[in-house]
Amino acid sequence: MNRRQFATRSLAAVAGAVLHQPFSHATTLLSGEQVPGSVPDSVIQKARFPEGFLWGVATASYQNEGAWNEDGKGESIWDRFTHTPGKVRGGVTGDVACDQYHLYPQDIALAKRLNQKSYRFSISWPRIQPTGTGAPNMKGLDHYSRFVDTLLAAGIRPWCTLYHWDLPQALEDRGGWPNRDLANYFADYAGILAKHLGDRITMWAPFNMPWAIAFMGYAAGSSPPCRSSFPDFLKAAHTLALAQAEAHRSIKAASSKATVGSAYEMAPAYPKTNSEADRAAAARYHAMNNVFFLEAAMKGKYPNAFIGEPPYEIMGFKPGDEKILYAPLDWVGLHYYTRRIVSDASHAHCFGGGFSGTEIESDSACARDPYTGLSAVMPTEGPLTEAGLEVWPRGIYDLVTQISKEYNHPFIEITESGCGYLDSPDEEHGRVPDSRRIQWYRETLAELARAIADGARVRAFHAWTLLDNFQWAEGYTERYGLIYTDFRNQKRTIKDSGYWYAKVAASNKLEV
Template sequence: MDRREFVSGALTAAGAALLGGNARATMSEQTPGAVSSDAVAKARFPEGFLWGAATAAYQVEGAWNEDGKGESIWDRFTHTPGKVKGGTTGDVACDQYHLYAQDLALAKRLNLKSYRFSISWPRIQPTGVGAPNMKGVDHYSKVVDAMLENGLRPFCTIYHWDLPQALEDKGGWPNRDLANYYADYAGILAKHLGDRITVWAPFNMPWSFTYMGYGVGAFPPGRANFDDFLKAAHTVSLAQGQALRAIKAASSKATVGSAYGMCPAYPKTDSEADRAAAARYHAMNNVFFLEAAMKGRYPKAFVGEPPLERMGYRAGDEKIMQAPLDWVGFHYYTRRVVSDASDVRAFGGGGFSGTEIEADPATGRDPLTRFRAEMPAEGPLTESGLEVWPRGIYDLVMQISREYDYPAIEITESGCGYLDAPYEKENGRVPDMRRIAFFREDLAELARALADGAKVRSFHAWSLIDNFEWANGHSERYGLIYVDYRDQKRTIKDSGHWYGRVIAANRLDV
């Protein structure tokens, strides 16, 4: 699809959302991957379904050096010139460290039932080890109390990428000692907050921060060594298992799951080689850490045997890794089309897009998985450059359901980046109709998965508020609520008001 066709399609989608059901039906017939208006009208969600939104500490909190907080790898990275678009940092971000009460009251206005947030490790342990910084513990205790006061289930992601810089200086995630340090940190959180938090996810998108940070250097700490990625991934698998046991030892109320980044993988052709490559993609990018937790082993992500020696694997590690999760959580944004690269002799990186590295078309992603993963543009693209493909969430939910015997599933993130802003002629409204269209179709496909037997119990929109989007800085907006970074004014977007009506009705035709 060329840019002219994309712009035309985006305008059609926006116009259809404004014009209502008949226009949506026409749009569905014309837009590849779109969902019919009938499917939207029929979509229903079970009583007690947990409608939520998500944020992450570094992306929203600011207060980067207040109340004893230590330096994180993202503090170091964003303070390095040239690393982030526009030269922005998370030093202030959305200032949620000071404005959390306002944001949680807004979440209540949107009828949210669950709030997925993360805790900053260097706020709790400034150097990643030792006694907790009680100012940090007390802050999160107040935040959790405010969630409960606003009718929100606190859903805690323990690690959302902001490793204490002092631990990176000790070798970072490739150093397997971090598994023990991390388990100590998780135990501290469960001890102090486990009386009120019952839902814990040890890591957010572990493939992304290990591969991006250590394999290709797109994220901090900026290393580009494939063996460092393999070692980091194995340390995280060990840490995941040890954290689960530490949390449950400290809190009898705790349930532990995940917040994995996943994309459904479709083979580029029906050839056996491409189908095998898509299976390797699924094993590496989607279920690598899930399989380690559930079964104490790594899935068949590599051509040939797993490179256990290069990963730093030791006898008995399978017992440490295995810690069956109480529920399975994952994100959905877009899909990937995968082809085989087994015959390619030269391998080299690719370009960063969305939540992962896209393969260079002339080569494969790496010499061990040997596939090319491309994001197609058959459907419309968001302003963040991701293809809108609602069917993907259905396919992914059903695949995980079948492979793991229909577990309880939490959709930990899903959303889209559009730069809609307050419009003076509409009294300051933010008419982000494309985001409404995205969620409407995404959720219709999720409802179809529920009707087909998937045990999905929650959906968390990314994000509650516009925020600091990592290496893209403030150049992307994913929030249900607009944030003016000049004065931190919050404005609920039209999508936020729509989402609130959906929650109240438990259906999409509102």
């Protein structure tokens, strides 16, 4: 997941205002004009997590595996993108990344050493179906089968994301996600995975960050396939929602043990002011960026994300799609990194007949697009991580409690959460001191514990990420791992934050 682009080019995407109505949690969610301080030590010291809480880590295939053309794997859109000069910082690729395709036994042993009980990983679609359709590549399936068996032998729950952005290039050549046919192709792929791995994997999520897949790839054009068409974004979003539901049914049909949830990007967004217009804009942002796909699955319809009537014709919505979309999740998975400040821009006329291209606007007076009529900015009241994101621990409390209230207290899993700092090894002492990362986790987890104490049914937390890895368009210039990766020789060194997180996982408390 690309954190810097989330901060500056719209890779983050969410809001925490109320769905279907003006912002009504003003007593809980602070307006953008209020600034809470850092989490007091007394709160951190008292924080406790319930017995059986699952501590884990999250990873992604393209960011870790390497082996980009081995054992029959096909080309992905990220292979094509990174091999195009000028696309990635430093001119690097994910061809090798962390070489986890070959080194996974070592990495899983490290996860066990850190007392991890859940490991969220993704499967590379072109490793299973090189062109996105047809018979499976058995070498790819055998690799993931061995991977899952190694996790289970280590006492770690395998948690599978079917798609973490690496679409087979052959399917992009057929039109990509705006092509409705991809919903059925994806359902076939999901069925193959559940048939071969469903006897051991019980935790499945169809997509990582479906809103970002659609918007960053087809509207903003900052991620592959780098298209800039808002109608294509809307079509892609609808196909992804259909694919989410069809995959859900394919998985359940192939595996009686399967539970299906999500891995949605979310962050609370606060209205810039307490005006009715800004509250309504924050609500639209929440509906579009945060719960668009969740609402589709839970209720078979899209939330009220638009000014006026939803653009169903542009989306390619057909009669009966409501029934296809409806596939209630067994649990809700969400990411947390930071927040957004949202204001109304419904009367602005800055789109020039199109849309402004990014989620985070440099000119906050302009609307992001003519359909949602809002502007979002990256606040900086709190300190910034080295990846450019504001440190705002309170946000995870606001987000988790809101989702709990809106969806009748579902089971929740934090599918990603973490921070980017470029701490380097202390060669003399053989360690990687990263106290800022420890403090980020202490404060964020204290707020999560508070949400649990207030009734949220959160049962797992997955730190992003186990290893420093390939950070999308930022290449190797950002480090989110609990373990330092030396990309020159693939040496792994557990950071101080990794050892701290291991103690938290063993004790269910933050003062360790």
